[in-house]
Amino acid sequence: MLPSENKYLTNVSFDTVIFGFTGEELKILVLEYQNTGLFALPGGYIRRDENLLDAAKKGIMRRTGLKTIHLEQFHTFGKLNRSNPEPSKRIAKGLGYEMPDDHWVLDRFITVGYYSLINYNQVRPTPNKFSDSINWYSINNLPPLMMDHEEIVKKALEAIRTDLGKKPIGTNLLPEKFTMKELRKVYEAILDKKLRRTTFQRKILSMDILIRHEKLYTGAANKAPYLYSFNKEKIEKL
């Protein structure tokens, strides 16, 4: 096949690590291919007529049902041994057809990694025609992932940890309004360590990126916490 006859770019793909927060722990979306026992990150190929970033966004919007999504690129993986035609062959076989050995998807791929932090509850995980299921898995209890996808997850985790200090990444992990405790839990889940309650509160308030709203009465026998939302205008200016 001539390159120009292919709708997609060859030798390049994208893979995404989509983080969600249950209130207690971080999870990521992992899909499982039919009849293969193979687990993988959501990913895909780039059409010749679209931007790399748009290709990745489109793919993730389809997998999650979200209408908008913010993706951050964190690393591109290009080791020689990361490509392996076996999984793709097994996936094709699992779907009931044989793939010719010179098919372009069996060639070597360099993949661009993106991460996103999204609202766990707004997502409708949607399998594609190749996959059996797509589900949330705790980052501390992932199934074995195919190829180098575990390395990709590891790099994504490192990236969100270092980015957390710079940008208020947590913006999309929580509902519109949230309590200070919930926000702290997000930070604790990402950094994987406890934070001092009072210091966290002082620090985050001094950043002046939160708007305080009404109190939240949960029925608990104690002082009700305020609800907050992110001041998106101020965050833009950072």
Added chain:
Amino acid sequence: MLPSENKYLTNVSFDTVIFGFTGEELKILVLEYQNTGLFALPGGYIRRDENLLDAAKKGIMRRTGLKTIHLEQFHTFGKLNRSNPEPSKRIAKGLGYEMPDDHWVLDRFITVGYYSLINYNQVRPTPNKFSDSINWYSINNLPPLMMDHEEIVKKALEAIRTDLGKKPIGTNLLPEKFTMKELRKVYEAILDKKLRRTTFQRKILSMDILIRHEKLYTGAANKAPYLYSFNKEKIEKL
């Protein structure tokens, strides 16, 4: 041409931003193609039988004469409009041959950006067969670069600025032994701002990554500064 007949991966390339330090300002290596007036970053393609990183290293070692090099990946550029067959055609024409319109190097490319900080004085800039010259240009006075290479430089600068806080990046910009003033000048050039002399010294010494050596007698009529080198063992452990 069938993909497998091509020695190189298609649709993927790398480009590098190689920083050097003159003692006063940051420069980068820029090459100029013969008879075209086109200026570009050093870059290249990835052979099917080599790692992405190795391909980039090999390319830069050839352009600089260095035997070893450390590259940091900072971003991958995949916009649809970044690819443009005209420069490549002009480059081919400048060399005296016509390129067929369906040649793989005229196709769309997604390029992986790497930066490196190296010792200005140890480099022998070496043009390749396509380029007229390869030279150092001050980052404040670059020639107009082709395609999106100016955006690539901008991203590389952002990357070294944020990485400077995390890793002691300056390690390779200076000779083996250097004075505290020289080290501070490096930081000032990268961050593009003056740093407080005493605070810088206290902070960098407290990091415990420097080894103090003999004094440097320059003949100047004042107290001679100590020479320092990086303690590479301790830096590894960070």
Added chain:
DNA sequence: TTTTATTGTATCAATTTGATACAATAATGC
């Protein structure tokens, strides 16, 4: 020996962070 420019470090103030204390308060039980 004095002078000059620069280096290395000490010192004290200002700011930020860590640790603790405590008042405010929303339900509950009596």
Added chain:
DNA sequence: GCATTATTGTATCAAATTGATACAATAAAA
């Protein structure tokens, strides 16, 4: 009602870090 309980919001003081300044040490020249 009124004490009880758990949690929140903030104040307070100590500890650590950073900023600003001062000053002694010193290499060479006058």
